[in-house]
Amino acid sequence: MDISYILNHLGEDRENYFNAVSPPMMLSSNFAFANVATMREELTRELETPFYTRGYNPTVAILRKKIAALEGAEDALVFSSGSAAVAAAVMSVVKQGDHLVCVAKPYSWTNTLIGKYLAKYGVTSSFVDGGRSQAFEEALQPNTKLIYLESPNSLTFELQDIEAICALAKSKNITTIIDNSYNSPLNQSPIEMGVDLVVHSATKYLNGHSDVVAGVVAGSRQRIAAMMAEEYMTLGAIIGAHDAWLMIRGMRTLELRVNRSAESAQYLAQILEKHPAVKKVHYPFLETNHDYDLAKKQMKQGGGLLSIELNAENVEAVERFCNALKRFLLATSWGGHESLCFPLCALKASASFTNPLPWNLVRLYIGLEDKQVLEEDLKQALDKMQQA
Numbered sequence: 001m002d003i004s005y006i007l008n009h010l011g012e013d014r015e016n017y018f019n020a021v022s023p024p025m026m027l028s029s030n031f032a033f034a035n036v037a038t039m040r041e042e043l044t045r046e047l048e049t050p051f052y053t054r055g056y057n058p059t060v061a062i063l064r065k066k067i068a069a070l071e072g073a074e075d076a077l078v079f080s081s082g083s084a085a086v087a088a089a090v091m092s093v094v095k096q097g098d099h100l101v102c103v104a105k106p107y108s109w110t111n112t113l114i115g116k117y118l119a120k121y122g123v124t125s126s127f128v129d130g131g132r133s134q135a136f137e138e139a140l141q142p143n144t145k146l147i148y149l150e151s152p153n154s155l156t157f158e159l160q161d162i163e164a165i166c167a168l169a170k171s172k173n174i175t176t177i178i179d180n181s182y183n184s185p186l187n188q189s190p191i192e193m194g195v196d197l198v199v200h201s202a203t204k205y206l207n208g209h210s211d212v213v214a215g216v217v218a219g220s221r222q223r224i225a226a227m228m229a230e231e232y233m234t235l236g237a238i239i240g241a242h243d244a245w246l247m248i249r250g251m252r253t254l255e256l257r258v259n260r261s262a263e264s265a266q267y268l269a270q271i272l273e274k275h276p277a278v279k280k281v282h283y284p285f286l287e288t289n290h291d292y293d294l295a296k297k298q299m300k301q302g303g304g305l306l307s308i309e310l311n312a313e314n315v316e317a318v319e320r321f322c323n324a325l326k327r328f329l330l331a332t333s334w335g336g337h338e339s340l341c342f343p344l345c346a347l348k349a350s351a352s353f354t355n356p357l358p359w360n361l362v363r364l365y366i367g368l369e370d371k372q373v374l375e376e377d378l379k380q381a382l383d384k385m386q387q388a
Contacts (some may be wrong), residue, residue, distance in 0.1 A: 001069055003186065007251050011065035025245040026050075026058040047075075047228045055233055059241040063248055067206070070185035071198050073218035075225070077232055078244060082181065082201025083109045084237035085215025089197050090114065092227045093146045093175045096122035100146035101139045103130035105356065107154045107179065107201075114148065130160040131291070137168055149178040149195070151298075152291075155307055155344070155363055156282045157182070159291040162298055166194030181205070184258050187300045197223060204335030205303075207250040208257050212243045257337075257368065261304030264371040268364075269306045271375055277382040279360070282307040305334060307363045312385060315345045318360055321385035327369055327377040334365035339374055341365075 001010065012023045031050040033039035046055040053060075060078055068076040079085040090113060094100055102114050104127045114125045128135040136147060147169050151160040162178065169176045177197045178190045184205040190198050200206060202214035217227065232238070239247075269283040284295035285302035295302070312318045322330060328341040344361040366374065 003070070003255055006066055006069045007254055010069055011062040023059065023062055023245070023248060025241055027241050029053045046233075047225050053241070054236055054238055055228070057241050057244070059248075060239060060244040063239075063244045063251075066248070066251060067185070067200075067202075067216050068218050071180075071218040072189055072191045073198065073224075074221040076216055076218040077224055077227060078202065078239045078247075079215040079217070079232075080237045080239050081213050082107075082199070082203055082215035083113070084235075085199045085201075085217050086110050086179065087113055088227055088231035088235065088237065089177050089199050089217045090118070090146065090148065092223070092231050093177070093197075094118065094123050095145075097143060098145040099124045099126070099141045099143045100148060101126050101128060101136055101144060102148040103150050103153055103160055104128060105153050105156065105158075106148070106150045110148070110150070110179065131158055133161045133164045133168070136165050140172065140174075144172070144174055147174055147176050149176065150182075151178060151188075152182050152284055152303075155357055155361065157284055157305070157307065159284060159294050159298070161294060162190060162193040162195065170194060182303050182305060183299060184254065184303070186255060186258050187262070187303060188298060191218070193298065196220070201335075202247060203333060205254065205258055206335075207247045208254065208335055208337070209246070209250045210333070210336035210338065212246045212250070214239050214243060214247060258304075259301075260368050261366055262301045264369075264374065265304045265306055265366040266302055267371050268366055268375060268378065269302070272306075272308055272378065275379070275382060277311050277386055278308050279311045280309040282309075282361075304366045305363065306366070307361055309358050310360045310362060310382075310385065312360045315359060317385050318343055318345050318362065320387075321381050322362065324381035324384040325377055326380075327374055328364065337368045339365060339367035339369055 017024050042049050042051050050056050063078055064076045102125055126139040128139045149160050166176050176195045178195045180190055180198050181201045181204050197217055197219040200216045202216045266285055269281050269286055272278045273281045283306040284291055310318055322341050322343050325341055328339045331340045332342055334340050342363045344357055345359050
C-alpha cells in the first residue's frame with residue numbers, strides 16, 4: 001500500500017459510516033449484544049471486535065491499522081503515552097530473573113523503567129555503547145531475553161547498526177525492541193531490518209499537533225495479541241477515542257510535515273555547523289557525523305531534531321542564547337508545527353550541573369516555519385549569547 005492510501009483511506013470503511021470523509025468518533029465505552037451466545041463469542045475476540053473500550057474501540061482500530069501498515073507490521077496497539085507503550089513492550093518480554101541489554105543514554109523514562117523500576121522485580125540490565133555492535137554481544141548473559149534499541153538515541157542521536165544487532169539477537173533467540181520515534185515510520189523501517197517490536201511516542205510526529213499524548217507498539221499478530229491479553233488490558237493505559245480521532249486527523253499530513261521538518265533541519269544543521277558560536281552539531285545526516293554512512297544505509301533522511309553544543313563559557317551564556325530566541329518556544333516534547341528549544345541545563349539550576357551529557361547541549365526541534373526565518377532567529381540569539 002502506498003503511504004497516501006494508508007494515511008487517508010486505510011481502515012476507514014466509509015460505506016459503513018454514511019460515506020463520511022472524516023471517520024466517526026466512537027465515544028461509547030460499552031457495546032451491547034443481541035443474545036448470550038453472541039456475547040460469549042465476541043468476548044473471545046476482543047482484540048478485533050468491540051466489547052469494552054478498554055480493549056477494542058472502533059475509532060482506535062482505524063488508527064491501529066494505519067500504524068501497523070506504516071511500520072510494515074501485522075498489528076499494533078495504541079497507548080495513552082509513549083512511556084506506557086515502552087513499558088508494555090518491555091514487560092511483555094521479560095520476567096523476574098531475566099536480563100536485558102539496552103543502548104546507553106536512552107530516553108529518560110526508558111532509562112528509569114529499565115535501570116530502576118524493573119530492577120525492583122528481579123530484572124537485571126546492562127547499558128552499552130550503541131556505536132559498537134560488539135558491545136551488545138559482550139553484554140549478553142545466559143538469561144538475556146531482550147535487546148532494547150533507540151536509533152538514533154535521545155539528545156545526541158548516535159545510531160546503532162540495526163541489522164547487525166538483530167542478526168545477533170535472532171541467533172540467540174533474543175527479542176529486539178526499538179524506539180523509532182525520531183524517524184517516524186516514514187524515515188526508517190525497523191521491522192524490515194529484523195526488529196520484533198517497534199515503539200513510538202505518538203505524541204511526536206504521528207500526532208504532530210501538540211494536542212495528544214500517546215504511544216504505539218507495532219509487531220507480529222502473535223506478539224500484539226499476547227500484549228493485548230496481558231499488559232494492555234491489565235494495566236489499562238489505553239488511548240481514548242477522541243485522542244485516537246485527533247491522531248487520525250494529524251496523520252493526514254504526516255508525510256508533508258516529516259519531510260518539511262527534515263529538510264529544514266538538514267539546512268539549519270549545516271548552517272550551525274559553520275557558526276563560530278557552535279562547538280558541535282549532533283545530526284545524523286551531516287557528512288561530518290561519524291554515523292553518516294550508517295544513517296544513509298538505514299534511514300531515508302534525517303529528522304527534525306538536532307542538538308548543538310554551544311561555545312559558551314558558563315550556564316548563563318547558554319541561558320542568554322535560549323532566552324533570546326523569538327521563533328523557538330522553550331518547551332519539551334517535539335513533533336508538532338512549532339519549533340522548540342530544550343536546553344539540558346534546564347534540568348539543573350546552577351553551574352554545578354552534573355550529567356554524562358554536556359551542560360552546554362541544547363536540543364532544537366525544527367518545525368514548519370520558514371527555514372530562513374529560523375536561521376535568522378538562531379543567528380541573532382547566538383550573537384546575544386556572545387555578548388558579555
